[in-house]
Amino acid sequence: VNLFLGLKRAEKVLDSSENLSAAQIRRALQREALAVLEEDRNVCQRLGEWGAGLLENGSSVITHCNAGGLATGGFGTALGIIEAAFRQGKIARVYACETRPLLQGSRLTAWELKEAGIPVTVLCDSAAAWLMRTRRIDAVMVGADRVVRNGDAANKIGTYALAILARRHGIPLYVAAPLSSFDFAISSGRDIPVESRSGDEVIRGFGSDTAPPGVDVFNPAFDVTPYALVSAFVTESGVISPPYKRSFTKLRNSVHRNSSILENNG
Amino acid sequence: VNLFLGLKRAEKVLDSSENLSAAQIRRALQREALAVLEEDRNVCQRLGEWGAGLLENGSSVITHCNAGGLATGGFGTALGIIEAAFRQGKIARVYACETRPLLQGSRLTAWELKEAGIPVTVLCDSAAAWLMRTRRIDAVMVGADRVVRNGDAANKIGTYALAILARRHGIPLYVAAPLSSFDFAISSGRDIPVESRSGDEVIRGFGSDTAPPGVDVFNPAFDVTPYALVSAFVTESGVISPPYKRSFTKLRNSVHRNSSILENNG
Numbered sequence: 001v002n003l004f005l006g007l008k009r010a011e012k013v014l015d016s017s018e019n020l021s022a023a024q025i026r027r028a029l030q031r032e033a034l035a036v037l038e039e040d041r042n043v044c045q046r047l048g049e050w051g052a053g054l055l056e057n058g059s060s061v062i063t064h065c066n067a068g069g070l071a072t073g074g075f076g077t078a079l080g081i082i083e084a085a086f087r088q089g090k091i092a093r094v095y096a097c098e099t100r101p102l103l104q105g106s107r108l109t110a111w112e113l114k115e116a117g118i119p120v121t122v123l124c125d126s127a128a129a130w131l132m133r134t135r136r137i138d139a140v141m142v143g144a145d146r147v148v149r150n151g152d153a154a155n156k157i158g159t160y161a162l163a164i165l166a167r168r169h170g171i172p173l174y175v176a177a178p179l180s181s182f183d184f185a186i187s188s189g190r191d192i193p194v195e196s197r198s199g200d201e202v203i204r205g206f207g208s209d210t211a212p213p214g215v216d217v218f219n220p221a222f223d224v225t226p227y228a229l230v231s232a233f234v235t236e237s238g239v240i241s242p243p244y245k246r247s248f249t250k251l252r253n254s255v256h257r258n259s260s261i262l263e264n265n266g
Numbered sequence: 267v268n269l270f271l272g273l274k275r276a277e278k279v280l281d282s283s284e285n286l287s288a289a290q291i292r293r294a295l296q297r298e299a300l301a302v303l304e305e306d307r308n309v310c311q312r313l314g315e316w317g318a319g320l321l322e323n324g325s326s327v328i329t330h331c332n333a334g335g336l337a338t339g340g341f342g343t344a345l346g347i348i349e350a351a352f353r354q355g356k357i358a359r360v361y362a363c364e365t366r367p368l369l370q371g372s373r374l375t376a377w378e379l380k381e382a383g384i385p386v387t388v389l390c391d392s393a394a395a396w397l398m399r400t401r402r403i404d405a406v407m408v409g410a411d412r413v414v415r416n417g418d419a420a421n422k423i424g425t426y427a428l429a430i431l432a433r434r435h436g437i438p439l440y441v442a443a444p445l446s447s448f449d450f451a452i453s454s455g456r457d458i459p460v461e462s463r464s465g466d467e468v469i470r471g472f473g474s475d476t477a478p479p480g481v482d483v484f485n486p487a488f489d490v491t492p493y494a495l496v497s498a499f500v501t502e503s504g505v506i507s508p509p510y511k512r513s514f515t516k517l518r519n520s521v522h523r524n525s526s527i528l529e530n531n532g
Contacts, residue, residue: 106481107477110477120481121483121484122465122468122481124391125392126391130427131484133426158390158393160399202364202388202390211364215386
C-alpha cells in the first residue's frame with residue numbers, strides 16, 4: 001500500500017508540472033521523494049515510541065519477515081518498535097523467523113538487528129511454536145501490508161500461523177501499522193486478494209531443486225490474520241486496542257486530516 | 267527408537283554366536299536383518315490399513331517430514347496410511363510441508379508420493395495455517411519418533427505447530443506410530459530430551475549463507491506434541507482413540523507379547 005501511495009504522490013507532482021522544464025520536474029520529484037522519506041522517518045520514530053510502551057523491561061520478542069529500515073525510510077515499523085524498546089533497555093533478545101520462502105527474516109531482519117547491536121536468534125518458521133513453549137517469549141511483533149476496516153491484517157505468509165500460536169501460548173501479538181497502511185475501502189480480510197507466487201520460490205529457492213521437478217506448489221505471498229488474534233495495532237498516532245470497531249471508525253473519519261485523535265487510545 | 271531396536275537385535279545375534287565362524291555370523295546377521303525388514307513391511311501394511319479406515323473418500327491430507335518408504339521397510343507409517351487410503355480411493359491430494367531445515371517433506375515425501383502417482387502439493391511450513399483456512403483439509407497425518415506413556419509424541423520440529431493449527435481449524439491430527447516407537451519408560455513429554463542441532467542446517471542449508479555469519483540459531487531437531495492435540499494414534503494393532511490412559515496401560519502390559527489387544531479399539 002505504501003509503495004503505491006508514494007507513486008501516487010510522484011504522479012501528482014507530475015500532473016501539476018505541465019509548464020516546467022525537465023530539470024525543474026526532476027527537482028520537484030526529488031523534493032517530493034525527500035518529503036516522503038522524511039515523513040516516513042517521522043512515522044517510524046513515533047510508531048516506535050508508542051510500541052515500545054507496550055513492552056516490559058528485558059522482553060524477548062518474536063518477529064517475522066522484515067519490517068525494518070530496509071523496508072521503510074526510518075528504523076522500520078515492527079523493528080522500529082524493537083529498536084526504540086532496545087534503547088530503553090526493554091529488549092533482551094529478538095527471535096527472527098527465517099520467513100520462507102524468501103528468507104527475509106534471516107537475510108534482512110537478522111542482519112539489521114545484528115548491525116544495531118540487538119541480540120538476535122534465527123529460527124525456522126516451524127520452530128516458533130516450540131520456542132514459545134520452551135522459552136519465555138513476551139510478545140510477537142509484526143508489520144502489516146494492509147489493515148482493513150474490521151482490523152483483519154494482511155502480512156507475509158506465516159503471520160497468521162504465528163498469531164494462532166501466540167494466542168495458544170498466551171503471548172500478545174502486536175501489529176505495527178502506519179496509518180498509510182490502513183485500507184478502509186475493504187471491509188474484511190475475506191475481500192483481500194491474496195497473490196499466489198511462483199512455486200520456484202519454494203522448490204528452487206536456493207539455486208538447486210529441493211523437490212521433484214514439476215511438483216505442484218502452494219505459495220501464497222501473504223496471509224490474513226483475523227482482528228480477533230491481534231492484541232493491539234501500533235500506529236504513529238498511538239496504540240489501538242480492542243474492541244477495534246469504535247477506534248477504527250474514528251480513525252477512518254480522521255485519517256485524511258492526519259489527526260492525532262488516537263494518541264489517547266494507548 | 268526403531269533404529270536402536272534393530273541394532274539391539276543384531277547385537278543379540280552376535281551375543282549368541284560365540285561358536286560360529288565369521289561367515290556363519292554374517293549369515294545369521296543377514297537373516298535377522300531380513301526378518302526385521304519383513305516385520306517392518308508387515309507392520310507398515312497393517313498400520314496403513316487401520317489408518318485408512320479413519321479417512322473418508324476424497325480426502326485432502328497434510329503431512330510433515332517423511333514417514334514413508336525411505337524411512338521404513340515398507341510403504342511407511344504416515345505415508346503407508348496415505349498409500350493404503352489412496353488405493354481405496356480415499357485420497358484426493360496430499361499437502362507435503364517442506365519441513366525446514368532439512369526439507370525432508372519436499373525432497374523425500376513429495377518424491378515418494380509422485381512416484382506412487384498420488385497427487386501432491388508442496389508448501390512452506392509457514393503456509394500450512396493459511397492452507398487450512400482457505401482449502402478443505404480433512405486430516406493431518408504425521409509419524410512419530412517416540413510416543414511416551416501419557417501419549418505425548420515427539421516428531422520432527424514443526425509437528426507441534428501443525429497440531430495446534432489443526433486443532434484451531436477443527437481438523438483431526440493422526441499420529442502413525444508402530445508399537446515399537448512407544449516408549450513407556452518415559453512418563454510424559456516433559457522428560458523427552460530434545461536434541462539441538464547445528465545452526466548451519468538453518469543458515470547454511472543450501473550451500474550458501476542465508477543469514478549474517480555468526481548469528482545465533484535456535485534449531486531443535488524435533489518437538490513434542492501433547493497428547494491432548496492428538497486425535498488418534500494408529501498402530502499396526504489398531505487405532506487408539508482418547509482417552510489414552512486406559513488403552514495405553516493395556517498396551518503397556520501387552521506390548522511385549524505383541525498381542526493384538528488393540529484391534530477392537532478402532
